[in-house]
Amino acid sequence: MMSVSNPPLRSVRTPNHMVASADQVATSAGVETFARGGNAVDAAIATNAAIAVTGPHLCGMGGDLFALVYDDGDVHALNASGRAGSGADAAAMRSAGLTEMPFRLDIRSVTVPGCVDGWLALHDRFGSLPLDQVLDPAIRLANDGFPASPLMIGALHLASDQGRANLHEIAEQAQTRGSRVRRPGVAAALAGVARGGRDTFYGGAFGEGLIEMGGGLFTASDLATVQAEWQPVLSGEAFGVTLHTAEPNSQGYLAIGGARLASQLDLPADPDDERWAHLLIEAATAAGRDRPSQLFDGADGRELLDMIDGRFDEIDVGRASGRWAPSNDGDTTYLCTAGRGVDGREMAVSLIQSNASGFGSHLVEPNTGINLHNRGMGFSIEEGHPAELAPGRRPPHTLLPMAATRDDGSLAAVFGTMGGDAQPQIMLQIAARLFHHRQSPARAIGAGRWALKGPATGFDTWTAPEGPGVSLEGHAPHDWLDALASRGHRTSGAPAWDSGFGHACAIVGGRDGMWVGSTDPRTVIGSCAGA
Structure with a gap:
């Protein structure tokens, strides 16, 4: 873990809109989206998409998402955590001698990632800008590059040799603090979502790679099932x-x-x-x-x-x-946004998105370079447990x-x-x-x-x-x-x-x-x- 020494503690005040996130580059993407005329939901998606590029040690398109939307007096809750694949089999894991879910480097702890479905559900219900404009800052970061953060470098140093080998695209570029890191596969995945929605992601190169990695754990039907629900x-x-x-x-x-x-x-x-x-x-x-x-x-x-x-x-x-x-x-990463429209209408978003532990499972979908979460570790494999691993079930979530x-x-x-x-x-x-x-x-x-x-x-x-x-x-x-x-x-x-x-x-x-x-x-x- 990393610590800092005697940081200044100053709150920020603004009259119109605000973005707070764990990465200043991602915050800038949200502020840019507000400046384009977007609302708090547009800004939250833009901020999350940006940190999904710059913070793979925290979150990403291969992870899950929860959000609350405050809309002029009403609060709405979105659950975009993914479900276990059709091939999930707790009995088989018990028979293999396991007593708990694997922590890393095991596809069985990967559930269908809900992040992208979460963005789309938020945008469909509350977004005001076209999706391509909302995702544009993140696409630019992935294509043009972003500075490697000290926390990312520290997380890479903690990874196992096999984990670093799997994460080689990032590890080979993030050698020192501030090194430029490009993620072209993530840029292509984001552009596909901006252009064609969920089918280009879950039914495209990412989904195909996940099915192949799963070796029967996931089916096309699993990926066709929308993971987000209000x-x-x-x-x-x-x-x-x-x-x-x-x-x-x-x-x-x-x-x-x-x-x-x-x-x-x-x-x-x-x-x-x-x-x-x-x-x-x-x-x-x-x-x-x-x-x-x-x-x-x-x-x-x-x-x-x-x-x-x-x-x-x-x-x-x-x-x-x-x-x-x-x-x-x-x-994990947490971010929040708030804004007030010209009509005085208030909107705010509380959004949390995660790979779970560090780079998640330390497995990477090969077609896009998107690292996969390990949220399935929250399941139990004890027979009859209420959180027992089963197809279509969501794991307990932090x-x-x-x-x-x-x-x-x-x-x-x-x-x-x-x-x-x-x-x-x-x-x-x-x-x-x-x-x-x-x-x-x-x-x-x-x-x-x-x-x-x-x-x-x-x-x-x-x-x-x-x-x-x-x-x-x-x-x-x-x-x-x-x-x-x-x-x-x-x-x-x-x-x-x-x-x-x-x-x-x-x-x-x-x-x-x-x-x-x-x-x-x-x-x-x-x-x-x-x-």
């Missing part, structure tokens, strides 16, 4: 606002559930107080202790929130409760977009982060700072964080036999490490401003009509801009 929004009140997220298979219910518990606690006035961290950790573990058995495709988010509401008495205000689900660091509205329906914020299993915990801390303590976006995002961590991957928080430890960022208050340990938490330290604690972004709707936003300094190259 679903009911999951909402709950906490910290004086209404929080919104996506229904399961997203783990967003954990962020709302934890916030609802925490908002009932006597939180210290100063969020640097170690008791503040303890109480939020207790709320997060009460919400998430049974995540492996409760999160699956088709789970009822409202029922899960009601169940978590009943756990208030599980919280120990003095000591660590030490609870988890005994049994099994994510790289991705969760967030939005908040006020009592009058106005937008309080769109916000989110990467971070694997830690996403709900990061969102809990940011929500408490934004809405309970009324901190600025920059201060709320820049504050030192705690995160519950498993021992290995960033996706094993709730499944490691020894339970999660509490990792503390180096610039968190100095007394947190020892004080939380004295309360019974198993603590460990990490560098200051460590990217392993998420890359958050937030745009707050100011009551004065201004947009106020910030991008996480942990992104190193992220930016928040507008006009």
Whole structure:
């Protein structure tokens, strides 16, 4: 993981529109789209498409997507996470001696990528510019080249020899920070989508390559099935606002559930107080202790929130409760956009898109050079488990977009982060700072964080036999490490401003009509801009 030293913490204010993302080049694509007359959805697609080119260690066309769209008082939720192929077979994997889904370098952990279907669903319902104009900045970046980021180079260094060999197109170009990287196959895939829609992608060179790689795992019918669908929004009140997220298979219910518990606690006035961290950790573990058995495709988010509401008495205000689900660091990208039309109509987007862990599966579709996610690792292969791998089923997902509205329906914020299993915990801390303590976006995002961590991957928080430890960022208050340990938490330290604690972004709707936003300094190259 990479960290930065003493970054400035300044929120950005703009009157008309704003984009916040983990890559300044992608942010520029969104701002350019607003300048062309596009709305917040157009800008979000443009920003995501750009970072899908420049950030293959975070996201891409071979990954999944969730989004919330705030449209003048109404919130809409899009689930564009892909389904397992027709050849998915948990019984065969058990017979081969496997006890859990493979993590990397195995096509069986790849599901049909939902990203492109997500872009098209967003554009079909809310877009205002032609799709070719929306995708144009990303196509130019892929054709002409972009500077390799230090995080991408660091992720390549962490890859195995086989992973780097598979990712050779990127690895051979991204030798040093700022090296020009071109991705002609991705440019062609984007141009095909701009010209001919989903059939040129799922039914074209990418789909053909994926079917061949799968060796019977995927069929043409699997790829002809649209992966994106609009679903009911999951909402709950906490910290004086209404929080919104996506229904399961997203783990967003954990962020709302934890916030609802925490908002009932006597939180210290100063969020640097170690008791503040303890109480939020207790709320997060009460919400998430049974995540492996409760999160699956088709789970009822409202029922899960009601169940978590009943756990208030599980919280120990003095000591660590030490609870988890005994049994099994994510790289993702989050971005948000907001804009106001000439008619005063407000629109904002909370969008999260991912390969899962780093470059995902470290497998690359050969016709386009698009690296594939490993979101299928979220499945169980235990017989009868509610999240058991099966054809057409979506895996449990760490991705969760967030939005908040006020009592009058106005937008309080769109916000989110990467971070694997830690996403709900990061969102809990940011929500408490934004809405309970009324901190600025920059201060709320820049504050030192705690995160519950498993021992290995960033996706094993709730499944490691020894339970999660509490990792503390180096610039968190100095007394947190020892004080939380004295309360019974198993603590460990990490560098200051460590990217392993998420890359958050937030745009707050100011009551004065201004947009106020910030991008996480942990992104190193992220930016928040507008006009």
